Amino acid sequence: MSLLDQIHSPRDLRRLAPADLEPLAAELRDEIVRCVSRTGGHFSSNLGSVELTIALHYAFDTPRDLLVWDVGHQTYPHKILTGRRERMDSLRQYGGLSGFCLRSESEYDVLAAGHASTSISAALGLALARDRRGEDHHVVAIIGDGSMTAGMAFEAMNQAGHLGTRLIVILNDNSMSISPSVGALTRYLQEVMAGRHYSRLKDEVKRILQRIPGVGEPMLDAARGVEEGVRKVFTPGTLFEELGFRFVGPVDGHDVPALLAALAEAKEIDGPVLLHAITTKGKGYRYAEAEPVEYHGPSSFDPERGIEKNKPGVAPTYTEVFGEALVTLAERDPRVVAITASMPDGTGLVPFSERFPERFFNTGIAEQHSVTLAAGLALGGLKPVVAIYSSFLQRAFDQIFHDVCLMDLPVVFAMDRGGIVGNDGWTHHGLFDYAYFRIFPGVVVMAPKDENELCRMLATALEHEGPVALRYPRGRGLGVARDAAYRPLPIGKAEVLRRGGAGTVWAVGSTVQATQEAAERLAREGTELTVVNARFVKPLDRELLASQLAGGGRIATVEEHVVAGGFGAAVLETVAELELRGVEVLPIGIPDRWVPHGSQEVLRKAHGLDAEGIYFRLRRFFAAGAGRAAADGERAPRGARDGATGSAAG
16 A cells, blocks of 8 residues: 555554655645646646645644645645545546635635635645634744745734734745746745855854864854844844744755744744745646746646647637737837836746846735836826736726726736636636726726737727726637737727617627627527627617617626626616616526636536527527427526526616
């Protein structure tokens, strides 16, 4: 029986001899390769955290002692060691294990987090609650060097140091976030690593001086008098010590005995302590070690051959199209600059960064700073494009409001991963962006039906002298031809795709294609609908809407967004504002509940947002008889009939 086969909980792990931990790490790493090659998922970071995870569960009495993981990109070893190994083949699949920590999954999952830099704040709160209740257990926050670039992490450390709370922070430093870490902190951590050599040199000089009779000791005394000043410049961990933390390390994060010794030291410190562990992203799998960014979050792959490259003739992703279009448009306008929060690869900005390095800014994981930086650039006469995933941009809500929209600045928010994202689940779906942008006066909000329209919308955004939110989905485009010149669109004007007398459907963004397919199916059955590509969530094409509904009638709206505050809500509001009488509106979208993880295809079907689900909803809404509507409801997929949408009359 293998060592891993003997472990069903951390208690089993703690029964192993220390000598067994290194071979266990090898088995655990092989298991991660096997699982992720089948399901896809976060890969490089999990390979890098194997020994650290083993050491943490070996050194601490979990779940009594609390491990608070940041983001969750590094928690697959944790899941396996805490009794979920048999379910790892369901990782990130609909109804299976989450790719992140999830409190409902396990008592060992203390914090659910898919956005970075939250662990220290949460851990401090848990430690303060522990002290308030008079309890005695350890609270440990594990955070990566990429997440340490966010201001939130230092806000938490600043308060922890001020309070003197007993708290352990583990800095898992692999010199990479999703992309290589940037900024002054990265340089500092590199210097900290070099600081080990300073410590060795200091000890050697001390030994030499002590051997010199009559001279050595006075020289040592003098040295001690200046060492405090010298330490501030050269000693590892000075930054963290100035924040009130005791510094332990740096330690080799793949050396289990060294980790256990460092953790034992940290446990004895009565106050906040930071342990600096140096790890290698992709450790033990040669393809991932060589290309850790490419292997950050791969889909399934052949473990023997690694990731296969895209085959010729495959439609590009929206991310790729955006990146190419931005370079083209930036060639025309030297005012265009690009900003991303540690995601140049994920947002398609690598070509831009290579073509215009002086016009590209990677802020690290700092969405708030990214937005206000863009505001400053716009105030300085430039045209900033802020490319951030939709769900991550939520972190900068106040900056969008206060620093950009309130001053009506020409900032383009390029929101990748709009709509259902897929296997990353709850924390990553971009299902709220229409709502949080639509509330600000003067903002233009738009979403393309295909990749050519994305290019035209980007050109439109860069011409506009005010804030623009451009939202597009994860995944590949439709394979349509792209115009040679990216002609701007008239702002607030929709596109009629087909005409029919049985009713009207307005769709936006990624739902347009599925809505067309549903309408074509209905047409074959004799129900001819007018289908409109809205293009703009704000401003809506009020003129077209008024002309279509002047005499009353029925209109359905389709969006890959929550119904509350979304595109359908905007249509309802406009119908009321225009005082259009006798109008019935059916908003089709995501209902008032969280969308779990699973593939995009599965989740769209489950929520009635694939072509079939939209077909059933439209057929019911526009059907002539209640009996037929009831029958259709019985035959419809669950997501298409269980309240996934709402309706209202205006």
